[in-house]
Amino acid sequence: MVFGSMARMKGSLIIDNAADAIHSKSGEVIMPEAPDLEVIKDFLNLHVQGQSIESATILRPTVLRSLAGDFPADVQGRTFGAFQRRGKFLLGEISGGRWLVVNPMLTGAFQYCEAKERVQKKTCFTLSLDGDNELRYLDDRQMGMVYYISDDQMDQVPRLHEQGPDVLDGTSFEEFQERLKRFHGEIKGVLTRGAFLSGIGNAYSDEILFAAGLSPFRKARSLSTEEQSRLFQQSRAVVEEAIEVLQERMGNDIHIKIRDFLKVHRKGGQPCPSCGANISQLNANQRITSYCRHCQPGMLIKN
Numbered sequence: 001m002v003f004g005s006m007a008r009m010k011g012s013l014i015i016d017n018a019a020d021a022i023h024s025k026s027g028e029v030i031m032p033e034a035p036d037l038e039v040i041k042d043f044l045n046l047h048v049q050g051q052s053i054e055s056a057t058i059l060r061p062t063v064l065r066s067l068a069g070d071f072p073a074d075v076q077g078r079t080f081g082a083f084q085r086r087g088k089f090l091l092g093e094i095s096g097g098r099w100l101v102v103n104p105m106l107t108g109a110f111q112y113c114e115a116k117e118r119v120q121k122k123t124c125f126t127l128s129l130d131g132d133n134e135l136r137y138l139d140d141r142q143m144g145m146v147y148y149i150s151d152d153q154m155d156q157v158p159r160l161h162e163q164g165p166d167v168l169d170g171t172s173f174e175e176f177q178e179r180l181k182r183f184h185g186e187i188k189g190v191l192t193r194g195a196f197l198s199g200i201g202n203a204y205s206d207e208i209l210f211a212a213g214l215s216p217f218r219k220a221r222s223l224s225t226e227e228q229s230r231l232f233q234q235s236r237a238v239v240e241e242a243i244e245v246l247q248e249r250m251g252n253d254i255h256i257k258i259r260d261f262l263k264v265h266r267k268g269g270q271p272c273p274s275c276g277a278n279i280s281q282l283n284a285n286q287r288i289t290s291y292c293r294h295c296q297p298g299m300l301i302k303n
């Protein structure tokens with residue numbers, strides 16, 4: 001594990017705590033998770049891959065960490081290669097051994113639009129591309145991190161390599177079971193922290209646990225083989241299903257997050273789509289957790 005510095009590592013942990021606090025206060029903050037980022041990645045591969053960067057303009061420098069020289073000067077004239085997703089990071093390859101590595105955290109987002117479109121206040125930087133289009137990075141709370149690095153600096157991106165296998169990586173059930181043994185605590189926390197499986201956050205962990213019929217408060221180690229198997233299957237199925245919905249609905253608006261189609265997350269008080277009972281919702285550890293007490297049996301143990 002190689003980090004730029006210990007101070008940087010500590011800094012990102014502090015940001016994490018702050019992010020949770022904000023999440024609990026606002027009903028509007030939607031953190032991108034694997035399904036959102038997967039659709040954004042596909043869009044960028046379709047529309048931005050192969051385009052050259054005519055110029056870069058920095059408007060709010062806080063989010064940008066340029067380890068490969070002066071960003072606007074160095075990136076000018078280079079061409080975007082393929083984009084990929086690893087857990088909750090998006091990585092864009094740029095010609096000549098450069099990468100743009102994005103950890104959007106709470107409110108980071110890409111916008112792809114014509115250059116003439118009004119620049120939103122939360123825009124941190126813009127990249128002018130071929131054909132009068134721009135790729136913009138927006139971040140309302142400026143908690144995301146964008147790293148501009150060269151090939152050999154990938155290990156300097158904090159947290160990129162601490163993530164577990166991606167939820168869509170195709171891990172076998174045996175491997176899934178074996179890895180799960182290493183994690184303690186409530187299953188929802190194990191899913192959202194990203195060291196067990198990456199790409200899942202607060203919203204999709206609720207959805208996966210609902211689909212698997214497991215209480216979010218069950219201890220990870222208490223799951224039977226049959227329950228583990230349901231969790232294994234639903235982790236992937238729920239994410240894949242959401243990708244299909246988002247692909248249809250997001251269109252060119254990759255900066256918009258859509259969550260209204262979810263079955264339980266933030267649907268507290270509404271009828272459960274399976275049994276009709278009221279969905280329970282609580283704000284535990286400063287995170288909203290929504291679940292059906294009937295379909296996801298298990299005691300909530302108050303600390």
Ligand SMILES: [Zn+2]
Nearest residue numbers: 272275292295
């Ligand atoms: Zn139910």
